[in-house]
Amino acid sequence: DVKVTQSSRYLVKRTGEKVFLECVQDMDHENMFWYRQDPGLGLRLIYFSYDVKMKEKGDIPEGYSVSREKKERFSLILESASTNQTSMYLCASRVLQGGRWGYTFGSGTRLTVV
Amino acid sequence: QKEVEQNSGPLSVPEGAIASLNCTYSDRGSQSFFWYRQYSGKSPELIMSIYSNGDKEDGRFTAQLNKASQYVSLLIRDSQPSDSATYLCAPGGDASKIIFGSGTRLSIRP
Numbered sequence: 001d002v003k004v005t006q007s008s009r010y011l012v013k014r015t016g017e018k019v020f021l022e023c024v025q026d027m028d029h030e031n032m033f034w035y036r037q038d039p040g041l042g043l044r045l046i047y048f049s050y051d052v053k054m055k056e057k058g059d060i061p062e063g064y065s066v067s068r069e070k071k072e073r074f075s076l077i078l079e080s081a082s083t084n085q086t087s088m089y090l091c092a093s094r095v096l097q098g099g100r101w102g103y104t105f106g107s108g109t110r111l112t113v114v
Numbered sequence: 115q116k117e118v119e120q121n122s123g124p125l126s127v128p129e130g131a132i133a134s135l136n137c138t139y140s141d142r143g144s145q146s147f148f149w150y151r152q153y154s155g156k157s158p159e160l161i162m163s164i165y166s167n168g169d170k171e172d173g174r175f176t177a178q179l180n181k182a183s184q185y186v187s188l189l190i191r192d193s194q195p196s197d198s199a200t201y202l203c204a205p206g207g208d209a210s211k212i213i214f215g216s217g218t219r220l221s222i223r224p
Contacts, residue, residue, distance in 0.1 A: 042202065042216030090157055101146060101206060105157040
């Protein structure tokens with residue numbers, strides 16, 4: 001089975017800090033995604049990446065950036081954390097199998113900005 | 115109009131009954147449709163995918179797709195307490211991202 005690993009389950013950071021959320025997948029998937037999930041708003045796409053060094057903005061990229069230097073690792077960066085970025089962050093990877101896309105999610109990182 | 119609409123619930127269903135979850139979407143170009151289940155505090159897990167009009171059955175789960183009406187549903191037969199979760203509908207493009215609905219919270223009462 002594909003495994004998507006997020007480095008931290010819970011994080012507490014201070015306003016203004018630079019925050020790195022790491023995601024690693026072990027199946028050589030090209031496509032990786034970062035979502036945030038908030039009550040009543042569902043999953044919203046922040047950024048995604050089709051391949052190494054390639055990135056595309058999702059629906060809510062403001063205040064975030066990403067890095068994809070190696071295929072297995074997709075990092076989400078909060079340049080200057082703010083309290084409205086307190087959320088659950090979910091990483092996912094995707095592969096085409098038998099002509100169909102399959103998504104696998106990491107276990108999530110619950111970030112609190114104080 | 116939101117891209118994906120789901121009733122947020124909670125939807126309360128007695129144990130053993132059929133739970134019916136509904137979803138409408140706005141993108142007529144969507145070709146793939148996914149249902150994810152998310153337990154509280156956990157990440158979503160894929161439970162059903164459907165690509166053609168009609169019904170697709172997998173155990174106690176049946177996904178129904180009507181592309182003309184831009185409507186997809188999930189039926190859960192013989193509902194169990196372990197089915198209590200939030201169910202996310204996700205119509206997906208082929209080469210791009212998928213968009214998730216905000217989810218329907220399902221509660222199975224004993």
